[in-house]
Structures are given as C-alpha cells and as structure tokens.
Amino acid sequence: MLTRTLGRTPYFVVAGGLAVIFLFPLLWNAWASVSGQPGTAQESGYGFGNYRTLLDYDAGLWRYLLNSTVVSALTVVLTLGVSLLGGYAFARFDFPGKNLLFLLTLAILMVPYATLLIPLYVLLGRLHLQNSLIGLSLVLAMFQLPFATFMMRISFEAVPRELEESALVDGCGTAGALRRVLLPAVRPGLITVGLFAFLAAWNDFIAPLILISDNEKAPLPLAVANLRQQSMGAVDYGATEAGVVVLAVPCLVLFLLLQRHYVRGFMSGALKG
Amino acid sequence: MQVKAADPAAAEPRTRPERRARPSRATPPRWRSRKAKGLAYAAPTAVFVAVFFLLPLLLVGQMSLSDWPLLAGDRGLNAPENYADATDGTLFWPAVRFTLLYTVIVTVVLLGLALGLALLVQESRPGTGFFRTVYFLPGALGLASASLLFWGLYSPSTGPLSGILEELGLVDDPVSFLGTPTSALLSTVFLIVWKFAGFYMLILLVGLQRIPQDVFEAARMDGASRGQIFRSITLPLLRPSLALTLLLSVTGSLLAFDQFFILTKGGPDNSTVTVVQLIYREAFQRMDLGTAAALSVIVLAVLLLFNALQFRGLRRADES
Numbered sequence: 001m002l003t004r005t006l007g008r009t010p011y012f013v014v015a016g017g018l019a020v021i022f023l024f025p026l027l028w029n030a031w032a033s034v035s036g037q038p039g040t041a042q043e044s045g046y047g048f049g050n051y052r053t054l055l056d057y058d059a060g061l062w063r064y065l066l067n068s069t070v071v072s073a074l075t076v077v078l079t080l081g082v083s084l085l086g087g088y089a090f091a092r093f094d095f096p097g098k099n100l101l102f103l104l105t106l107a108i109l110m111v112p113y114a115t116l117l118i119p120l121y122v123l124l125g126r127l128h129l130q131n132s133l134i135g136l137s138l139v140l141a142m143f144q145l146p147f148a149t150f151m152m153r154i155s156f157e158a159v160p161r162e163l164e165e166s167a168l169v170d171g172c173g174t175a176g177a178l179r180r181v182l183l184p185a186v187r188p189g190l191i192t193v194g195l196f197a198f199l200a201a202w203n204d205f206i207a208p209l210i211l212i213s214d215n216e217k218a219p220l221p222l223a224v225a226n227l228r229q230q231s232m233g234a235v236d237y238g239a240t241e242a243g244v245v246v247l248a249v250p251c252l253v254l255f256l257l258l259q260r261h262y263v264r265g266f267m268s269g270a271l272k273g
Numbered sequence: 274m275q276v277k278a279a280d281p282a283a284a285e286p287r288t289r290p291e292r293r294a295r296p297s298r299a300t301p302p303r304w305r306s307r308k309a310k311g312l313a314y315a316a317p318t319a320v321f322v323a324v325f326f327l328l329p330l331l332l333v334g335q336m337s338l339s340d341w342p343l344l345a346g347d348r349g350l351n352a353p354e355n356y357a358d359a360t361d362g363t364l365f366w367p368a369v370r371f372t373l374l375y376t377v378i379v380t381v382v383l384l385g386l387a388l389g390l391a392l393l394v395q396e397s398r399p400g401t402g403f404f405r406t407v408y409f410l411p412g413a414l415g416l417a418s419a420s421l422l423f424w425g426l427y428s429p430s431t432g433p434l435s436g437i438l439e440e441l442g443l444v445d446d447p448v449s450f451l452g453t454p455t456s457a458l459l460s461t462v463f464l465i466v467w468k469f470a471g472f473y474m475l476i477l478l479v480g481l482q483r484i485p486q487d488v489f490e491a492a493r494m495d496g497a498s499r500g501q502i503f504r505s506i507t508l509p510l511l512r513p514s515l516a517l518t519l520l521l522s523v524t525g526s527l528l529a530f531d532q533f534f535i536l537t538k539g540g541p542d543n544s545t546v547t548v549v550q551l552i553y554r555e556a557f558q559r560m561d562l563g564t565a566a567a568l569s570v571i572v573l574a575v576l577l578l579f580n581a582l583q584f585r586g587l588r589r590a591d592e593s
Contacts, residue, residue, distance in 0.1 A: 008398070008399075011393070011398065012400070014393065015393055015394070015400065015404045018390070018393075018404075018408065019403075019404055019407045019408070021467075022407050022408055022410065022411060022467065022470075022471070023407055023410070025411070025422055025423065025426055025467065026410065026411070026422075028426065028433055029422050029425065029426070032425065032431065032433075037431050039430070081317065082317040082318055082321055083318075085314040085315070085316075085317055085318070086314065086315055086317065086318035088314050089311045089312075089313075089314035089315035089318070090315070092311075093307060093308070093310060093311025093312075093314065093315075094307070094308065094311060095308045095309075095311035095312045095315065096308070096312075098311070098315070101315060101318065101319055101322065104322050104326070104327070105318060105322055107326075108322070108326050110576070110577060110580055111326070111330070111573060111576075111577075112524070112527075112528045112549075112572055112573060112576055113528065114528055114530060114549040114552055114553075114569070114572070115333065115552070115569035115570070115572050115573045116326070116329050116330070116333070116569075118333060118336070118552065118556055118562060118565050118566050118569050119328075119329035119330070119332035119333040119336060119566065119569075120325065120329050121556075121562075122332060122336065122346075122562065123325075123328060123329055123332060138321075138325060139325060141321070142321050142322075142325040142326060145318065145321060145322070149318060174310050174314075199413070199415075202415065203414070203415020203416065203417060203418060204415070204417075205415070205416065205417035205531045205534075205535075206530050206531060206534075206549075206553075209534075209553075210553070210556075210557070221415060221417040221418060221421075222417075224418075224421055225417060225421060225535055228421075228424075235428075235430075237425050237428055237430065237431045238431075240421055240424070240425055241422075241425050243421065244418050244421050244422045244425070247414075247415065247417075247418040247421075248413075248414050248418055248422075251413045251414055251415065251418075252410065252413050252414070254413075255409075255410070255413035256406075259406070263475065263479075267479055
C-alpha cells in the first residue's frame with residue numbers, strides 16, 4: 001500500500017538512515033578499539049595495543065572472562081534445571097499450592113531488582129555465599145525464573161498429552177517420560193530460556209557490583225567499568241573500547257545465530273499480554 | 274494452542290470422576306503418587322522462590338525497621354528512624370523528581386520511536402529482515418556495555434560526535450555531552466533509546482502481526498484514509514502490546530541505575546542521581562543498610578501500586 005503510493009525510495013532513505021544511526025556506535029567502537037589514540041596503549045596506527053592493556057589489567061582479561069563464563073554457565077544450568085522440572089510440574093501435575101507457587105514465581109517480576117539486592121547481600125552473607133560466584137549465579141537464576149517457568153510451562157502444555165501417556169503405558173516413569181519423550185519436544189523452549197539466561201547473566205552489572213567485593217572475582221562488565229578509574233584519574237578510553245568489544249561480541253554472535261529463538265520469547269510475552 | 278485447549282477436557286473425565294466416586298475412602302494410590310511427583314518436580318522452584326525471593330522480602334522489611342550498619346550488622350529495631358532518614362536526605366526529593374522526569378522523557382521518546390520503527394518494517398518488503406535485525410542489534414548488548422560504549426562516544430577527547438556535528442554545521446563549538454545537567458540527561462536518554470528501541474519495536478511488531486489482515490482490508494474497501502486506519506484500527510487493536518511496552522519502559526526507567534552509574538556517575542553536581550543510585554549510595558558509601566532498606570521498601574511500594582493500576586487499566590481495556 002505504502003509502497004504503491006509513495007514508491008520505495010523514501011522507505012529506503014528513512015530505513016537506511018535509521019540503520020546507519022543504529023549501527024554507527026557499534027562500528028565506531030570496534031574501529032576505535034584498534035585505532036591509534038594518544039593516551040592509550042595504541043598511540044598511533046592500527047593494532048591490538050588496547051587489547052594487550054586489557055590482558056594485563058589487574059587480575060587479567062582471562063581471569064575476568066573466566067569469572068563471567070562461570071557465572072553465565074551456572075546461571076544457565078540452574079535456570080534450565082529448575083524451570084524444566086517446574087514447567088513440567090505446572091503443566092502436567094496437580095498438587096496442593098500449585099497456583100499459589102506459580103503466582104509467587106511470576107511475582108518476582110513485580111519486585112524491582114535493586115530492592116531485593118540489599119537484603120540478598122545480607123542473606124548471602126549468612127549463607128556464606130557473599131562475594132562468591134555461586135551466590136551471584138543463584139541470585140541471577142532466581143531473577144530468570146518468572147520468564148523461564150512461564151516459558152517452560154507453555155512449552156510443556158503445547159506437547160500433546162497422548163505422547164506422554166503412551167510413554168507411561170509403555171512402562172516409563174514420569175522421569176523416563178520427561179527424559180525420553182518430553183525433553184526433545186520442549187527443546188526449543190529450553191533454547192529460548194537458556195539464551196535469555198545467558199544474556200542476562202553475561203551482561204548483569206548491578207548484582208555483581210553489590211554482591212562481589214573482591215576485584216579478583218569480578219565478572220567482565222564490572223572489571224571493565226572499574227578499569228576506567230585506573231592510573232590516577234588518567235582515563236584509558238582505548239582499553240574501555242576494547243573491553244566493550246570483548247563484552248559485545250558473544251552477545252551479538254549468539255543473537256544472530258539464535259534470532260528465531262529470541263523472537264519466540266517475545267511471542268510468549270505477547271501471548272501473556 | 275488448539276491442542277492445549279482440547280486436551281485437558283479430554284483427559285480430565287478419565288481421572289476426576291473416579292476420585293469423586295469414592296470420597297470417603299483414601300485417595301487412590303496412583304493419584305496420590307501423581308500429586309507427590311508434582312510436588313517433587315516443583316520443589317526446586319519452591320526452594321528458589323522461598324529462599325531467594327520471599328526470605329529477602331521479609332528481611333528487607335525487618336532491615337528497614339532496624340539500625341543496621343553495613344559492617345556491624347543488625348543492632349535492633351529503631352523504627353521509624355530509617356524512613357525519616359531516607360526521606361529527609363538532601364538528595365531524596367531531587368532524586369525522585371529526576372527519576373520521574375527521566376521516566377517520562379524516556380517513555381515518550383522510546384515508545385514513539387519504537388512504534389514508528391514497527392510500522393516502518395511491518396510489511397515485508399525487500400530489506401525489512403535486515404532493517405529489523407539492525408534496529409534490534411543494540412538490544413543484544415548489555416546495558417552496562419552500551420553505557421561504557423557511549424561513555425567513549427560522548428567523551429570530549431576521543432568521541433567523534435562533536436566533530437561530526439561541527440562538520441555538518443549543526444554546532445559551532447565542541448559539544449559537552451555530559452557536562453551540564455540537561456545535556457547529561459538528554460545524552461543518557463539517547464543512549465537508552467538507541468539500546469531499547471529495537472526491543473520495543475519487536476514487541477509491537479508481534480502485536481501488529483496479530484491483528485487480522487481482513488480488518489485492514491475492510492477499512493480500505495470502505496475508503497478509510499491511512500490516518501483513519503491508524504487511529505481507529507491499528508492503535509486500539511495494538512493496545513495490549515502498547516500497554517506491555519509502557520509497563521516495561523516505566524518500570525525499567527524508574528529503576529534506572531547502570532546507565533547513570535557508568536555514564537554520569539550522578540553528576541554534574543548530583544543532578545542525575547536516580548532513586549536506585551540513592552539506595553546504592555546509602556548502602557555502600559554511607560554504609561547504612563537500614564536506610565537503604567527503607568528506600569527499597571518505598572520504591573517497592575510505589576512500583577507495586579503502579580503495576581496494580583496498570584493491570585486494572587489493562588483489564589478494563591480487555592473488557593471494553
């Protein structure tokens with residue numbers, strides 16, 4: 001309609017112009033991280049000086065990458081495990097307190113992140129999980145539960161009941177039916193949940209800022225933010241730009257590879273609305 | 274969806290009447306074990322919700338009523354001192370005002386742009402897939418990463434923006450993007466819009482695609498103009514999706530932290546301190562967890578109230 005009345009040129013000009021604005025900061029940052037700037041490790045010309053600064057910064061890039069990987073992997077595994085079992089229970093079983101528990105799980109969404117972090121800081125201290133990557137992962141997994149449980153519940157509900165019942169008749173227990181029959185059927189839901197959990201854990205800033213006090217244990221976003229205060233107020237923009245690249249690349253690659261699964265998350269959100 | 278709706282109805286008569294037929298006797302073992310199994314599968318969720326959600330909620334209430342220095346821990350009840358301290362602080366009302374102002378600006382700009390983008394890439398034309406992906410791409414980044422990126426982009430020493438604006442003849446002197454209260458606010462709004470516009474576009478796009486095409490066809494047959502179709506069909510039918518984006522944007526903005534912590538550090542002159550930043554400062558700079566907890570409870574109460582109002586509004590929209 002629009003194309004017939006206006007022709008395609010204005011559409012391409014507007015859409016293309018917007019695309020340039022959206023891409024520019026990303027491209028500029030990638031370029032700036034390898035190009036020469038005074039006051040950085042890469043004084044002139046092109047090269048990876050800024051990345052070398054990052055490798056040597058404090059506990060070292062590898063350490064921070066490891067911290068981020070551990071936190072993200074633990075969060076993904078915890079979220080997938082809990083929401084797989086929980087989704088199965090909510091979709092296929094009747095038990096006392098089922099609706100209350102489901103509502104309470106969704107209620108996590110209603111409570112602002114930041115207001116829970118202050119008591120969680122104290123609580124993790126009491127559980128001897130303060131300043132620990134495990135404690136941080138448990139908290140991040142909890143914040144993923146509303147979306148993950150909802151997603152897994154509707155994934156299980158979409159599987160025909162006959163599929164599971166024939167497995168039960170064939171002598172599988174419910175655990176066997178879950179493992180052999182249902183798991184393959186809900187795999188797309190699991191991928192969506194895992195992707196969201198990974199992106200949230202990899203990128204989270206305020207939770208490690210509050211829950212991790214030891215610089216050795218900082219995940220990458222916190223480490224890169226701390227790096228700016230390095231060396232007596234002299235700001236190393238180059239190293240920060242390199243840090244942003246290291247932070248962004250896994251997210252962009254995963255998003256581009258798993259776009260379809262990402263969009264499914266939105267479809268379920270819209271179903272709910 | 275159809276399978277799901279038909280299925281429970283088919284499955285229930287098999288089990289339920291059996292149970293109702295013998296009310297006085299013990300529940301059949303198969304049914305009881307199914308209940309137990311359901312509980313067992315839900316147990317991890319229940320533990321998570323209890324330990325990491327309900328317990329902290331109770332604890333934040335207790336902390337807000339207690340003298341609770343960061344290092345010394347609980348020193349007993351002192352209510353309502355923390356609440357008085359929280360609201361008496363010189364930054365409290367400025368932070369509330371700033372957070373509200375920021376929320377209004379971000380929400381208006383963000384939803385307007387997202388709606389525009391969604392309409393722009395709604396129809397499939399050559400390149401729409403590419404444009405959708407590009408608009409969404411910043412959304413794949415973390416907020417902290419995006420803030421660090423813009424911190425470099427806005428920097429007076431290495432940032433390219435000032436130079437570009439001068440080249441284009443839009444400004445005469447170098448622009449200080451974070452130097453004044455107004456420019457710091459607007460620069461942060463630009464960052465947030467860049468990061469989230471594609472995300473909200475996607476939600477609205479899903480909503481747009483759920484509107485049946487024949488509604489538009491019929492309107493066009495009746496000779497409705499494009500403006501009329503937008504106002505009388507698209508907007509009302511898009512209302513649930515718009516409500517969702519409104520809820521997400523307002524909640525997210527009221528809780529803004531990363532972007533200001535990284536980009537402006539609350540400056541210049543504490544002009545961009547948000548309420549959540551205030552919680553952080555009370556807890557870890559002034560080392561008073563009690564007052565931080567009181568602030569948390571206030572934020573929690575305000576947001577619950579806001580969410581309740583939103584849900585009521587949503588339900589009314591559904592009924593009409």
